[in-house]
Amino acid sequence: MIRKLKKWVAPALLLAAAGAQAETSSTTLETVLSKGYLSCGVNTGLPGFATPDEKGQWSGMDVDVCRGVAAAVLGDAGKVKYIPLTAKERFTALQSGEIDMLSRNTTWTLTRDASLGLNFAGVSYYDGQGFLVKKELGVTSAKQLDGAAVCIQSGTTTELNLADYFRSNGMKYQPVVFDTSDGTAKGFDSGRCDVLTSDQSQLYALRLRLSKPDQAVVLPEIISKEPLGPLVRQGDDQWFNIVKWSLFAMINAEELGLTSANIDKSKSSTDPSVRRFLGIEGPKGKGMGLKDNWAYQVVKQVGNYGEIFERNIGESSPLKIERGLNAQWSQGGILYAPPFR
């Protein structure tokens, strides 16, 4: 019977295997190089951070981090396969090897660093949790929200912060949970809840999704620290370094004044830090298994941190978020990348 059973089952298995890709147990860098593209987990749709347009082209802050890594590793920022993930799926997708890195507005916390088998490769955006309310309520501070119904995305740190905040202020609330951030916006718009809470950057993005965006305001309070950044699997230090330094390259480039427009000219620069950045002298790329001009590729194809910020979420985008904490350390922010040396 077993033999017969095998006869029946074998075609079914073959069929399943057609959709399964066998991967050899090599390092992530080798896998990416041999595939010829980077698999990057992103949000299913969050304006300014990761959204597909009508033709399926992705753009946003998180997407540009993926593109930066692809530029550094493959020399082509376009060679990225974007895997849209919900908040629930994101960690398993990375753990299971479905994606090479996760760049999906994910908050860096102790638990996630220590017990998920993942590593945060840096901070791409310093965020904090805030509240969005309708103007007509006349609320000016989060302290006046006692008894409110709060729309929230389930399975996020936001959910825990919210509970902490209301409890420590002796207030009550009704949590109305949704699976997606779109869902929370819809719930807020329909009046199912009084308050929408999320990372502040998301609040600005979600406000654009309301039927009357100008009728809602973001409250001044920030109730948590939300450093967002890309993640990789633990146990592959080389890949960890690549993702970490691709991000640092963008930040350093802004500090050095290198942009996608002027980086070609700066090849003749005599500034030693610029020359080290471009891989003309100094540590170069060998230590990470990359080409020497990897940092040049990142800036040339994707841009420096300032450019990315500006085009996706800054003043020239519909979101119009201020640099704030995300300015360079020399400009009053806390962006501070280690030097290329």
Added chain:
Amino acid sequence: MEQKMIPAREPPVNSRGILGWARENLFASPSQSLVTLALLYGLYLFIPPFWQWAVMDASWTGSSRSDCTTEGACWAFVTARLDQFIYGFYPDSEIWRVNLFFAQLAVVLGWLMIPRIPGKKMALVIGLLVLPVTSWLILTGSLLGLPPVETHQWGGLMVTLVLALYGMLASLPVGVLLALGRRSSMPVVRTFCTAYIELWRGVPLITVLFMASVMLPLFVPEEIVFDKLVRAMIGIVMFQSAYMAEVVRGGLQAIPRGQVEACQSLGMGYWQSMLLVVLPQAIRLVIPGIVNTFIALFKDTSLVLVIGLFDLLSIVQAGLNDPQWLGSAVEGYLFAGFVFWLFCFGMSQYSQRLEKH
């Protein structure tokens, strides 16, 4: 004495024609009349305004909600996004491949379902073995040299059909094996098959899908990576085969014991007698049941929404979040509901016709 039969007299006027029919079926007694009048009034309250809203006052084209200026339904939401609802995010230049898939499906199904066309066995072999392979190759583009289209670009009606089709085709053989196992004389085989069937029939599909999407990657060595659609399919097949097994078992029970004994006396082995004699009869008996489980499966594919796949329902749902189309929920759900209804109602009519034959 009268030699001829007296011709029957005409029935009284009020038991003839429409009036007579209405008297008998609508106004048989005072209480019946009251019920009829109440129902007619209810229909009067509901149908004309609905017709006015859905057809007379409706707007049919436009690129955002604000283009719908009339009072009625805003079908522009559906017409503007129809391509997305059918093909998902499949690249525009490759859409002919999806159409080819639809055409294949229609040809094979038509062949199987219309009684007059000969060669049903041929059709069955093609449907069970050739169709799934060619469809997969066409849609993914692997081996054929076509530009590859990743499964995460699939969506809409196409994903609904793909899931239902593969779920059905794979669960049929597995279900037959399980049904045979559950009726086997070998206690271990019987226990194992019974346990399998009862396990999957006892849990909701949602938990099975969660399991397939979250736990399946943990069950296999790290080198094997299934994509999300394949994982959902595996979950659906595990679940569906248990239901299929129970349907097939019903058919097996209806085949008299004498059939198997006759086979044995002819010297046929277990598999010969099952494959050549019992199963063909049993499966023919339960075709309506199989169609009914297929209807259930077709409706259940909408649950893949919770694991983030874009089937017809979830792509409509996603479209409703577009700020340009806020407030189009009724139109969106009516459209999706109508499409699902069309498929399910059609199939259930087909199965009822089979049952009558």
Added chain:
Amino acid sequence: MWVRLWRDPVWRAVFFQVLLILGVVAVVAWVINNTLTNLEHRGISTGFDFLSQSAGFGIIQTLVEYDESQSFGRTFLVGLLNTLLVSFLGVIFATILGFLIGVARLSSNWLLARLASTYIEIFRNIPLLLQIFFWYFAVLGVLPSPRQSINFFDAIFLNVRGISLPWPILDSGMEIVVWAGIASLVLAMGVAGLCRNYRRTKGRPLPHIKVIIASVIIGLPLLTAWLTNAHLQWEMPVLRGFNFSGGLVILPELAALWFALSIYTAAFIAEVVRSGIESVSKGQKEAAAALGLKPRRVLSLVVIPQAMRVIIPPLTNQYLNLIKNSSLATAIGYPDLVSVFAGTTLNQTGQAVEVIAMTMAVYLTISLTVSVLMNLYNRWVSLVER
């Protein structure tokens, strides 16, 4: 020798079964081994320790006391109770609706029968999830905000946050009245039993029996209330701050799920009821009518009792389906077991294997218990058959 053994069906059966056991054990061992390696490799913790850790998130509807500081184990209980609540409500409403429509489907009134079959064909051929969305987003989601609530007699308020109803306050005085009510029900059942006995022995019903039973059920609690001087007090919903507080609030998530589950399942129950009634032979109805029973009494005294034997097994199946389908709650955020435990708790702890196994075990236990009860019932029914 081996060939002979192979030809012996008994030995062959043993051989196959051993092979199957080995195969299953091998696959299970392979899966467990893979899982453990994967979990270890990815640094995911295992075990059920998380159940006693503090959950830290809020839940909108809790039937038992719960706050953020309680454990993940408690969230399991909260979710389970919410699942049972919506299943219970759904079963009751679906049964009533299903029976009405099933009977209407066979009505001699053409229009009524047609409308009933239209209902069945529409609702059973549309995915349940879509129906849930329709109720939640398209119907309940467009209701006005709390401040513009639809107001019935200043007592019932309907808005986008749900339905607020007055709810009786059970203070010490009222408790006695409630107990008296329960006692009166028990008493009434006793009286009903007595008069059934009377009718069986004397061949005629006890006079005024309905009046006696009704006066027991209504009179006893009223008498107690008068004696103890208790007043029934109602807690009224009041708009305070952002929302209505006080009274009973039916959340829109619960209402949408409840309606959709009941309406969907009722379509199937109606078909079950119809085939049950059709299974009662026509002669039975004609005989009952010949005895002079009115159509309604024919239905309630002759047809339904016999049909029940056919109806109950598939009806139980529909109830089980309803309970399993209540897991779709997760799509609209009603805090049931799947949404709270297999959703939020899974996300916060990351322990997928344990959480999903526990969730599946709950549904499996419910299903298996019900099917065991069903088998007992079937045996019982076949015993009384003459």
